[in-house]
Amino acid sequence: MALFLQRLVDGLSSGSVYALIALGLVIIYRGTGHLNFAQGEMALFSAYVVYQMGEWGLPIGFALMIGLAVGFVIGAVAEVGLVRPVSKKSPFAVFIVTIGLFQLLNWLAGAIWGDQVLPNSGVGSEQQQYPSLFPDAPEDFVKVFGAAIRYQSIGVFGLTMVITGLLFLLFNKTKFGLAMRAVASNTESAKLVGIRVNTVLMVSWGLAAAIGTIGGVVFAGINNSVSLGLMFTVFIYGSAAATLGGFDSPGGAVIAGLMIGVIEGMAAGYIGFIGQEMKLAVAFIVILVVLMVKPSGLFGTAKVERV
Amino acid sequence: MKSLFTIKDGSAAHWALRLLAAAIVVAIMLWIPTKGSNGLVTSATEALTLMSAAMALNLILGYTGQISIGHSAFYGTGAYVTAILVSKYEWSPWLTFPVAFVIAFVVGVLVSFPASRIKGVYLALVTLALALVFPNLLRWPKLESLTGGGPGLPNSDSALDTTGFDIGRREGQMRNFEIFGWDPFGDLRGQGAIPFYYWIAAGIAIIVYIVIRGVVKSRAGRSLIAVRDNETAAAVMGVNLVATKAFAFGISAGLCALPGSVTAIRLGSMSPDVATLTILGSLTFLIVMVIGGAGSLWGPVIGAALYVIVTDRTGNWADEEAIPGLLRPFFGWSKIPPGTGIFAVTLIALMFVAPRGLVGVWKQYSPRIVRVVPRPAGLAAATKPVLAAVDTNTTPEGESE
Numbered sequence: 001m002a003l004f005l006q007r008l009v010d011g012l013s014s015g016s017v018y019a020l021i022a023l024g025l026v027i028i029y030r031g032t033g034h035l036n037f038a039q040g041e042m043a044l045f046s047a048y049v050v051y052q053m054g055e056w057g058l059p060i061g062f063a064l065m066i067g068l069a070v071g072f073v074i075g076a077v078a079e080v081g082l083v084r085p086v087s088k089k090s091p092f093a094v095f096i097v098t099i100g101l102f103q104l105l106n107w108l109a110g111a112i113w114g115d116q117v118l119p120n121s122g123v124g125s126e127q128q129q130y131p132s133l134f135p136d137a138p139e140d141f142v143k144v145f146g147a148a149i150r151y152q153s154i155g156v157f158g159l160t161m162v163i164t165g166l167l168f169l170l171f172n173k174t175k176f177g178l179a180m181r182a183v184a185s186n187t188e189s190a191k192l193v194g195i196r197v198n199t200v201l202m203v204s205w206g207l208a209a210a211i212g213t214i215g216g217v218v219f220a221g222i223n224n225s226v227s228l229g230l231m232f233t234v235f236i237y238g239s240a241a242a243t244l245g246g247f248d249s250p251g252g253a254v255i256a257g258l259m260i261g262v263i264e265g266m267a268a269g270y271i272g273f274i275g276q277e278m279k280l281a282v283a284f285i286v287i288l289v290v291l292m293v294k295p296s297g298l299f300g301t302a303k304v305e306r307v
Numbered sequence: 308m309k310s311l312f313t314i315k316d317g318s319a320a321h322w323a324l325r326l327l328a329a330a331i332v333v334a335i336m337l338w339i340p341t342k343g344s345n346g347l348v349t350s351a352t353e354a355l356t357l358m359s360a361a362m363a364l365n366l367i368l369g370y371t372g373q374i375s376i377g378h379s380a381f382y383g384t385g386a387y388v389t390a391i392l393v394s395k396y397e398w399s400p401w402l403t404f405p406v407a408f409v410i411a412f413v414v415g416v417l418v419s420f421p422a423s424r425i426k427g428v429y430l431a432l433v434t435l436a437l438a439l440v441f442p443n444l445l446r447w448p449k450l451e452s453l454t455g456g457g458p459g460l461p462n463s464d465s466a467l468d469t470t471g472f473d474i475g476r477r478e479g480q481m482r483n484f485e486i487f488g489w490d491p492f493g494d495l496r497g498q499g500a501i502p503f504y505y506w507i508a509a510g511i512a513i514i515v516y517i518v519i520r521g522v523v524k525s526r527a528g529r530s531l532i533a534v535r536d537n538e539t540a541a542a543v544m545g546v547n548l549v550a551t552k553a554f555a556f557g558i559s560a561g562l563c564a565l566p567g568s569v570t571a572i573r574l575g576s577m578s579p580d581v582a583t584l585t586i587l588g589s590l591t592f593l594i595v596m597v598i599g600g601a602g603s604l605w606g607p608v609i610g611a612a613l614y615v616i617v618t619d620r621t622g623n624w625a626d627e628e629a630i631p632g633l634l635r636p637f638f639g640w641s642k643i644p645p646g647t648g649i650f651a652v653t654l655i656a657l658m659f660v661a662p663r664g665l666v667g668v669w670k671q672y673s674p675r676i677v678r679v680v681p682r683p684a685g686l687a688a689a690t691k692p693v694l695a696a697v698d699t700n701t702t703p704e705g706e707s708e
Binding site for chain 1: 374421425428432436437439446448449586590594642647651652657
């Protein structure tokens with residue numbers, strides 16, 4: 001029982017990270033219909049920025065704000081400067097640009113901060129660990145039915161729920177959210193009724209990258225370190241969540257992200273056949289099966305294909 | 308648009324041009340292992356394996372239009388098939404090539420079935436997941452008896468004598484490469500094993516090129532291009548989508564396994580950490596192919612040569628002192644070699660200026676010097692003004708100066 005609860009909580013906490021990455025993917029997909037392969041690396045870069053802020057002695061809240069701003073700018077600039085001009089050419093060009101962005105951001109992070117795992121006191125890090133949003137000392141946990149539930153896990157899950165709630169309010173209760181939904185449902189008509197589609201798309205990408213930033217910072221916090229390969233697998237889990245939830249459903253992305261976190265944790269823990277090495281196969285199989293059987297995902301709207 | 312020379316397809320001048328191009332390629336290929344330094348030969352070997360893999364990827368991405376970032380898995384399949392057969396079952400490395408091809412072919416066909424339902428970037432997502440799962444599969448304890456798990460298949464000294472896996476690295480160790488007692492590479496031992504690997508890689512690159520050229524120029528190749536350009540239209544014209552994709556994926560995966568086998572032979576050991584077996588390998592193949600030119604036969608060749616030249620030159624640039632003075636302000640701040648960054652920027656920039664890569668640029672501007680007028684397709688077409696038709700087709704867009 002304790003073990004089950006432990007795995008459930010751990011699954012929910014990593015699932016929260018997947019949900020945040022998936023949310024970013026979904027917001028971009030709803031806006032421009034693109035799959036942003038650089039989502040993980042955008043998050044990685046701003047996670048490094050937050051690390052640097054911590055290095056300069058800024059409190060975590062302030063560091064996170066700067067990280068969010070950097071993430072937002074990266075996303076917005078990527079949309080305006082790169083994706084928008086290229087999307088007129090072909091979907092393939094957009095795909096290549098997102099892959100190029102993936103490589104560029106990963107390299108840039110490596111060029112600035114080096115390719116070792118940080119914080120690393122050996123290479124002059126001031127900090128002992130990655131700036132954590134939540135109390136993360138070894139004794140920071142509560143015991144529930146024998147399972148040690150870390151404050152960090154509770155915090156990560158809670159934060160994801162808060163962000164989801166805020167997004168819900170943004171989408172449903174604000175004028176800008178209405179504009180975003182209008183663009184998602186029909187860009188041409190949205191233009192005709194006077195919505196500034198370009199601004200909406202720019203903000204969508206910025207918002208997606210900023211949400212990704214939180215995912216990256218939280219994941220680096222769970223890992224207690226940040227390194228160049230940090231987001232590779234997280235991106236796959238995130239895309240699995242977006243696929244399962246439906247690429248145009250933010251709520252679906254969050255639910256699916258949490259589901260995948262839990263399934264993955266349980267599968268690795270209880271099914272010896274899978275083990276820790278093949279955890280990623282869970283994500284792979286989810287993507288494959290959903291795309292084969294129900295491409296619109298659990299909560300997405302089915303796409304009508306015209307010939 | 309004016310061109311200096313206009314020659315007809317199939318004329319003597321055209322053949323002379325073709326022979327000249329072939330002679331240059333042959334001369335370069337012979338010059339490298341005979342006159343080049345060992346470092347150059349090693350780089351050329353890397354370029355040859357890389358271009359074979361990129362050519363294989365080109366068949367599926369450039370010609371069939373199916374986005375794959377999972378080719379490192381096929382590459383790795385080839386590498387591991389060779390490594391396992393040679394080190395555990397003491398096969399001759401020669402015989403592992405066809406086996407690697409067949410196994411990767413089957414894997415490719417299996418991947419093609421979801422691909423016939425999943426389209427565009429979603430397929431990219433699936434193949435990306437495949438590329439990330441593959442190294443974990445190699446580490447999987449259930450397969451450890453075969454793959455050696457995390458450490459992989461090491462090149463331990465005890466295995467040397469019995470398996471001959473460390474082929475040609477020392478004198479008298481090449482017996483596994485003898486064909487009925489005749490060692491075709493005997494004369495190359497002068498410079499040690501390095502040119503030997505070069506020739507294996509070159510042979511594989513030539514085979515891959517010939518197969519892909521054969522496929523692309525045949526009926527099958529035209530149906531691939533039809534699928535790329537418009538899937539629905541292709542199906543209406545009578546192209547069997549499932550069979551065509553299965554064929555393309557199978558051949559592409561099989562061919563991609565061959566350079567993997569070469570790498571296994573060259574390194575003499577294999578582990579899941581070898582970079583070309585991970586997602587980085589897939590991205591490298593993609594970069595090589597797109598920079599050279601997707602959907603062209605020579606694109607991957609040029610892309611691979613360029614890639615290896617740049618990464619070799621900039622490989623030690625993490626050390627600021629190694630950067631040539633003029634470039635130091637640009638790259639001096641970087642803590643890692645700038646190769647990846649340079650290629651990322653190039654990749655993005657190419658999508659703006661030349662989506663068809665360097666070969667595309669060449670095709671756009673080479674008619675200014677030499678224009679080859681295609682032969683008319685039939686008698687009826689011959690009466691039409693062929694030249695005028697070609698002019699309108701090949702005149703590039705931004706052609707105002």
